[in-house]
Amino acid sequence: MTEFLKGLFLTLLSEKCYDEYFNKYNFLDVPCFKSTLSKGLGIGIIAGSILVKVPQILKILSSKSAEGINIYGVYLEIFAITANFAYSYIMGFPFSAWGEGTFLAVQTAIIAVLVLHYGGSPAKATLFLATYVGLVSILISGYTPIPLLWNMQAFNVPIILLAKSIQVLTNYKNGSTGQLSAVTCFLLLGGSIARIFTSVQETGDSIIILTYCVSTIANGALVLQLFWYWNVGKPNKNVNKKKKKRT
Template sequence: MEPLRPWLVPFLLPEHCFDQFFLRFQLLHVPCLKILLSKVLGYGIVAGSVLVKVPQLLKVWGSRSGGGLSLPSVLLELLALGGSVGYGCARSFPFSAWGESLFLLLQTLTLLFLILHFGGRTGRGLALVAVFGAFLGLLVSPLTPLSFVTALQALNLPIIILSRLIQIVTNARQGHTGQLSGVSTGLLFGGALARIFTSLTETGDLLLASTFAASATCNGVLLAQVLLLGGSRDPHPKKE
């Protein structure tokens, strides 16, 4: 079994769990089974996150409109995702514990640009993409103090709640969910639920787990709105 060690340690199993499974044949060792489940689930979430917002992007692209999507909500979500990426890098957490934040950030940044582009503000969209790219580069660099990154992660909880509340209120006021994708919202809801378990198992970080718990709750409300209210019937409303 030793040839398997470089393939499994430390990507899926720590050394002592490899020994438990493959040397002592303790296949029902509960603590190690939790670690293995968390790792597999974590990598699955990271892999799935590559496509999580693709349905949302396709919906906006197909309708040539970001109608119903709150721009402040998207901006706040970007800030929260940037904080998660910076925190994961600064604390040297395994990529399986935070990697989806990076892929979600890239997709959310694309969504921001599309909303502005189809709203006739392409130049502003390009400027925001450039500014946020520079901010993210600085955030993950050694120049940024750990205390600042930790403070930003601590702010993620209210930022995420505020971001989702803005979209929830927007949906309630207009009586529909516009171009909000039910598929993407459902995937974000499920991913956040799974992340509560993986965060506690892999990092033991209550701050990180609390952030995902808040995200799951708010995405659950958005998903309920998609199911109950439905999307906009006219993605290109006529100007009065």
């Protein structure tokens, strides 16, 4: 039983921190506190990422429409997510530092397929999915040069800004956030903020840290738009309901 509990604690703690906490009873060790907090946040982010874009997917499916979602913004976002987890995987960073990328990539790919499908291009949706699976297989195969993966990761900074800017401009032109899910946007903002801390603690990779800083700013812009356009369309719906009652 003791060994089982130790193994359980070691999923969050390093051997050094386990020794500090349970052998030396030094619960005020600052480096261990930061390390444990980072691990816990990382695991929490990964757990949350399993469902983070499901509200967006369900919203598209229920309305049978992807109105307001810019497919080019989705393409750029999936490139950024894929570059991040492929680079992190090949570099051997802890899974707790990047694991959510795998789940986000799958969900973002599903969103891209749905946007193409409901946009009247089911053939393009199938082609996109097949191409994406093939590219991911190549990137994580170990045969892709590390400098190329690093450049892809570095390219994430302008890519994320461009992807989110496209969506922000689309919302501005439409005067609403369309089928964007508020839950998904809030979760993405919270996750990117937490990832700044975990990246500093677990990778120390400056390009990854910068990427999450930029991602936080970009996700924050979308969240601000959600608040700005929160009641857009509701007055019109109420007016329509009143007209129907009169007739």
